[in-house]
Amino acid sequence: MPELPEVETVRRTLKNFIIGKKIFDIQVHYDKIVEGDSHQFIETLKGQTIRDIDRVGKYLIFILDKDAFISHLRMEGKYNLTDAFKPLNKHEHVNFIFSDHSEMRYQDTRKFGRLKLASKDSYRLDLPLSKLGPEPWNADVEQIYQSIHKSRLPIKTLLLDQTILAGIGNIYANEICFRTKINPTTPGNRISRKRIAELVDISSQILSEAIKQGGTTIHSFDSNGISGLFQVNLQVHQQKNCPACQGTIIKKMINGRGSYYCPHCQKKRS
DNA sequence: CTTTCGGCCTGTCAGC
DNA sequence: TGCTGACAGGCCGAAA
Structure with missing residues (x-):
């Protein structure tokens, strides 16, 4: 799994590709990846545009118009960027479909990683980020x-x-x-x-x-x-x-x- | 309170 | 060859 430098690399790479993209739909194929109600996760984020990606420790934070979500890759999580024609592979569990038909897919062989809605304004002060020490x-x-x-x-x-x-x-x-x-x-x-x-x-x-x-x-x-x-x-x-x-x-x-x-x-x- | 341990998952590899 | 157990970049929660 990624440690801080790898997560930072993912952040920078992802930013080049997905800033400004609007989420058209999200498919969750393995429910436990999403903490809390996955339906609510989908409905909250749908229609919002990705504005920025932040990182705190090993966590990524995707900042959208009104909300944010946190992603932790744990041991083997990664993001694949692709077009809609590529069939899902068996380890791609969450699929973010953008309005330009490109997709960002969360892949995780061991299914340890987590996605979670967060407050755009206070995510650093809220759990789980609030208990992290300094970098x-x-x-x-x-x-x-x-x-x-x-x-x-x-x-x-x-x-x-x-x-x-x-x-x-x-x-x-x-x-x-x-x-x-x-x-x-x-x-x-x-x-x-x-x-x-x-x-x-x-x-x-x-x-x-x-x-x-x-x-x-x-x-x-x-x-x-x-x-x-x-x-x-x-x-x-x-x-x-x-x-x-x-x-x-x-x-x-x-x-x-x-x-x-x-x-x-x-x-x-x- | 602190610390240890098992669980979460799948894949790979060493050893029998 | 097939099976079994240990281990893999992490974290959480229960038990001690």
Whole structure:
């Protein structure tokens, strides 16, 4: 699934194609993708024109004339842009039909993603966006330190906590720990202010570099029009040898998520 | 309160 | 070859 840089790439790509398009109709083929009443979702949005697309953390927000809707891609959600002649594939669950006969289809193999109506005026203040922490480049280090230093959870798990910092997913959490040479299992309460400052800084750097490159692709993700453009430079995630010391990279489950690190370069001491 | 765990879904891959 | 179980970029809610 997309993490912040991939969602940002989708946002930018989508904007080029659908701003100004009017929703003629919406077909929902798998009800649970839409939170709340899908009929109401359809009727509310029908006839409105897409004016903008915003992003907060890993959420996309489509802004229309009067309303907005939030989209979370979770693990495998993506948007396909197509014309009406192309038959629906089995994983395209929600089809936005525009008045110019082009279509934007929400595809999601695992059906984890969600669409939800939102208030155009207050979506940032409403759930679920209201509980997100800052994105790394907006973060106040002292505040992040306060959240992290009172927890005994592994730092890698804390990096995945969207209420502390928004936008980091499993891949980037691994990469951030590697770049800061922090062992991902280190409890939050054993990390100094200085190290937290480094973590926040490296997080900003890695995410913004990835945005520049157009996101990271591992297997199923591609955003229309620019698929295949990206070359990933993952240093530890799903890697075999450490690029720094050539030692073997360890894979270990940390709170249920696959975690990769170099035991030599990422010592417990920090 | 904090933390862990199972559920949500389908596909793929390793191992038997 | 076919089957089974583990795992995959995430999040939520129930239970501990």
